[in-house]
Amino acid sequence: MPWIAGYPREKVNWGPTIDGEKCVGCGMCLNCGKNVFRWRDGKSSVENFFNCQVVGCSTCANLCPAKAITFPDLEAVRALYKKEGIWGKVREEMIKEGKITG
Ligand code: SF4
Ligand code: SF4
Structure with a gap:
């Protein structure tokens, strides 16, 4: 992962959090190819926080139509x-x- 140069990923607090109350179940964030999210009961949930690949990026949050995703x-x-x-x-x-x- 070039942005952390071998530093342990688990020590960098960066990844998405979903507000289940706001999520409208559009599925857009499941388009992330890094196995971060899972589809559960018609909504998305974060399953693998540290799989978020590029520390500092927040594409899923930027594109979520419900503004349900936040980052640290x-x-x-x-x-x-x-x-x-x-x-x-x-x-x-x-x-x-x-x-x-x-
Ligand atoms: S993009 Fe936002 S509204 Fe759509 S499933 Fe993901 S968290 Fe929910
Ligand atoms: S920021 Fe990018 S890699 Fe991280 S969870 Fe969102 S879409 Fe996936």
């Missing part, structure tokens, strides 16, 4: 990246891959 506080994620030096590790990986120059 981005500032806390930024603080973790700073504290754990994740930005630097990501940068090193990108230099190795030739995406950026040092």
Whole structure:
């Protein structure tokens, strides 16, 4: 997962939460191909929170017509990246891959 450069995914609090009261059962979020959601009793539920693949992205929340999906506080994620030096590790990986120059 390039955005966390080998940092344990389970230590990064990023993934969707569904408000079951707001969900209208449109099924849109099940279009996520990462096995995050399950269809239960005509609505969606989060089954595999940490399967959400790109830390910081929130496509399902952006497209949910009922605004039923939320994500954790981005500032806390930024603080973790700073504290754990994740930005630097990501940068090193990108230099190795030739995406950026040092
Ligand atoms: S996209 Fe939103 S309204 Fe549609 S099933 Fe998912 S959570 Fe429910
Ligand atoms: S942000 Fe993307 S990967 Fe994560 S659960 Fe939503 S659609 Fe799936």
